Amino acid sequence: MLIRVAGDNxxxxxxxxxxxxxxxxxxxxxxDALKATEERIGELKSRKN
Incomplete structure (x- = not known):
């Protein structure tokens, strides 16, 4: 499995x-990885406020 990122893809x-x-x-x-990332972003945003 090869995974790569190009811009926002x-x-x-x-x-x-x-x-x-x-x-x-x-x-x-x-x-599952997308859900975990979404949760982590939410945590970081709530700390910022």
Whole structure:
């Protein structure tokens, strides 16, 4: 799995051969990471105020 950032885009380059379960796992983990990031940003914003 290759992950890179360009500007405000996150690009995921998974292997060309994957099972449906592996695709679901990647999507789930990426979603969890986005939620954790969103929560952390909220914490930092509340400290600022």
């Amino acid at each position: 996150i690009m995921l380059s998974p292997p060309l051969i994957m099972t449906p379960n592996e695709v679901e796992e990647i999507i789930s983990k990426f979603g």
